[in-house]
Amino acid sequence: QMQLVESGGGLMQSGESLRLSCVASGSLLNYYVVGWFRQAPGKEREAVSSVSIGGDIITYADSVKGRFTASRDKVKNTVYLDLNSLKPEDTAVYYCAAKRSQYFAIAPMDEPFYDYWGQGTQVTVSS
DSSP, X not given: OOEXXXXXXXXXXXXXXXXXXXXXESSOGGGEEEEEEEEOTTSOOEEEEEEOTTSOOEEEOTTTXXXXXXXXXXXXXXXXXXXXXXXXXXXXXXXXEEEEOXXXXXXXXXXXXXXXXXOOEEEEEEO
């Protein structure tokens, strides 16, 4: 059974950078598409990024494009989300999610696509 654990959240200042990690256990992340989502207080959860199994197709929400970078480390069974040039509007609980797939070249941003979810890590950005 796949289990995901996010870490790396914290209290940051505007303009600072942060790296979030999503570590998988119970299964090899090599066979899973991985997505990053976030939920701000009082708002619905939204997609941030997704990474294909091959790692060569990465999609981003317009709100984070150019500032956030997703990547995966197959040896460490981990997916990362680097958050740069943080803004107060990036404040949210960040979740990673995974879906086992036979397709290496897809990176959907749709919540229903994903089967496994982590518990989330809080990122707070002050101005």
